[in-house]
Amino acid sequence: MFNFDFEIEDDGVNRLEPEATPPQIPNTEPFAELSLSQLLDSLPPLITYSPLSIPLSSSRKNVTLARRDLFDARFQLISEGEGDEPAAEKQRETPTPVSALGFLDAPSDLVPGIYEGGLKTWECSLDLVGYLDGLRDPNSSYFSGKRILEVGCGTGIPSVYLLSCLFSENSTVNAHLVLQDYNASVLELITFPNIILAWYMSPASTEYRATDAECPPADPTIPGELTITPSLKSAFTASVTRLGISLAFFSGSWESLATHLGSVGAKHDIALTSETIYRTEALPALIQLLRQAYTATPSLCLVAAKVLYFGVGGGVSEFLRTLQSKTMVERGLSGTAETVWGAESRSRPENHADRLGLKR
Ligand SMILES: C[S@@+](CC[C@H](N)C(=O)[O-])C[C@H]1O[C@@H](n2cnc3c(N)ncnc32)[C@H](O)[C@@H]1O
Known part of the structure; x- marks a missing residue:
C-alpha cells in the first residue's frame, strides 16, 4: 500500500482536457449520482449479514464489521x-448488456x-482498514471534519470502517464521504446496505433499537437479519443529519466522474482506493481522478494493491511507472x-487471488 503526492502546485485550476483519456479504455459506464433517498428506497424489506473480521x-488485534x-x-x-x-440501471437510456x-x-x-x-x-x-485504524488515535476523532x-x-x-468510527x-x-x-x-445492493449495517451496529442507532424488541443484537460478530422498516430509514437519516455526516454516491467510469467532480465540491482530505490498479490502460483515468479529487492540504491518498495482477497487466510497478510517465508529466x-x-x-477467506491469478 502506498501514499502518493502529485508534483504540481495546485492553484485550483483544472487544466485537464476530457479528450486526454486514452481512447483504448473500454469503459463506457455513464456517470450517475444516486441520492440518499433513492438508495433508501432501493433497500429490500430485510437484509441478512455475516461478520467480516479484519x-x-x-x-485491538482485529475489528469486525457486519x-x-x-x-x-x-x-x-x-x-x-x-x-x-436495480432501479438506477432501469432509468438508463442504454441499459448495460450484462445484468x-x-x-x-x-x-x-x-x-x-x-x-x-x-x-x-x-x-x-x-489491509486499507488496518492502515486507517493505525492512523487513528483512539482518544481523538481523526476522521472528524474530513x-x-x-x-x-x-x-x-474501508468507508464502512470509517463510518463505524464516525457513528460512534x-x-x-x-464529515463528508463520497463513494x-x-x-x-x-452501490444499491451491497455498498449502501453495508453502511446501514455500520450504523445499526453503532451507538448511533441506540435510540432506534430501544423502540423495537425484535431488533437483532447490535453485534457485528453474530450473523443476523435486519428488518428494514420506514422507521429504521428515518432513524438512519436523522442520525446522519445529527452527526453532520454527508454521504454522496456516484456510479460510472472514472472518466465520467472526473468530468463531474465539480459537483462533488471541495477537494478531499483523504482519497482511498483498493484493488483498482489491475488494468494498465485504466491507470491514467484513475490517476486523473485522484488528481482532481485530492489536494486539500495536508492530504492523504492511499492506494492498496497487489504487486502484480497476472493476466491483466497492472500492479504496483505499472502504477508507479504511469504516475511518472512522460504523458502524465x-x-x-x-x-x-x-x-x-x-x-x-x-491466507484469508477473501482471497480471490487464485481466480484472477494475482500475486503479491
Ligand atoms: C476489484 S474491484 C475492488 C473493489 C473494492 N475496492 C475492494 O477492494 O474490495 C475494482 C473496483 O474498481 C472500480 N473500477 C475498476 N475500473 C474502473 C473504471 N474504469 N471506472 C470506474 N470504476 C472502476 C469498480 O467499481 C470496482 O468496484
Whole structure:
C-alpha cells in the first residue's frame, strides 16, 4: 500500500482536457449520482449479514464489521422479479448488456468494461482498514471534519470502517464521504446496505433499537437479519443529519466522474482506493481522478494493491511507472509515491487471488 503526492502546485485550476483519456479504455459506464433517498428506497424489506473480521496491527488485534451476504443480494434481485435491473440501471437510456444477476452468477470476478468486481470484497481493502485504524488515535476523532473519497469502493469496507468510527462519536463530526463504483447495482445492493449495517451496529442507532424488541443484537460478530422498516430509514437519516455526516454516491467510469467532480465540491482530505490498479490502460483515468479529487492540504491518498495482477497487466510497478510517465508529466498529472505498508503473503477467506491469478 502506498501514499502518493502529485508534483504540481495546485492553484485550483483544472487544466485537464476530457479528450486526454486514452481512447483504448473500454469503459463506457455513464456517470450517475444516486441520492440518499433513492438508495433508501432501493433497500429490500430485510437484509441478512455475516461478520467480516479484519486483522489490525494495533493492540485491538482485529475489528469486525457486519457485511451484507452476497446470496441475500441475489435473493433480492430474484424476489423483486427484476432479476437483473436495480432501479438506477432501469432509468438508463442504454441499459448495460450484462445484468446485476449476471454479475452475481458470473464465473469470472470481472467482466471488463461492464462489471468491475465490486460485489465482492477484495483482500487489499482489509489491509486499507488496518492502515486507517493505525492512523487513528483512539482518544481523538481523526476522521472528524474530513472530506473523504473512496474510489472503486465495491463493498466499501474501508468507508464502512470509517463510518463505524464516525457513528460512534457523541457529537457532530462534520464529515463528508463520497463513494464511487463503476456499477450502480453494486452501490444499491451491497455498498449502501453495508453502511446501514455500520450504523445499526453503532451507538448511533441506540435510540432506534430501544423502540423495537425484535431488533437483532447490535453485534457485528453474530450473523443476523435486519428488518428494514420506514422507521429504521428515518432513524438512519436523522442520525446522519445529527452527526453532520454527508454521504454522496456516484456510479460510472472514472472518466465520467472526473468530468463531474465539480459537483462533488471541495477537494478531499483523504482519497482511498483498493484493488483498482489491475488494468494498465485504466491507470491514467484513475490517476486523473485522484488528481482532481485530492489536494486539500495536508492530504492523504492511499492506494492498496497487489504487486502484480497476472493476466491483466497492472500492479504496483505499472502504477508507479504511469504516475511518472512522460504523458502524465505533460498532462500535469505526474506524482511520487511512498510505500507505507506491505505484506509478503496471506491466507484469508477473501482471497480471490487464485481466480484472477494475482500475486503479491
Ligand atoms: C476489484 S474491484 C475492488 C473493489 C473494492 N475496492 C475492494 O477492494 O474490495 C475494482 C473496483 O474498481 C472500480 N473500477 C475498476 N475500473 C474502473 C473504471 N474504469 N471506472 C470506474 N470504476 C472502476 C469498480 O467499481 C470496482 O468496484
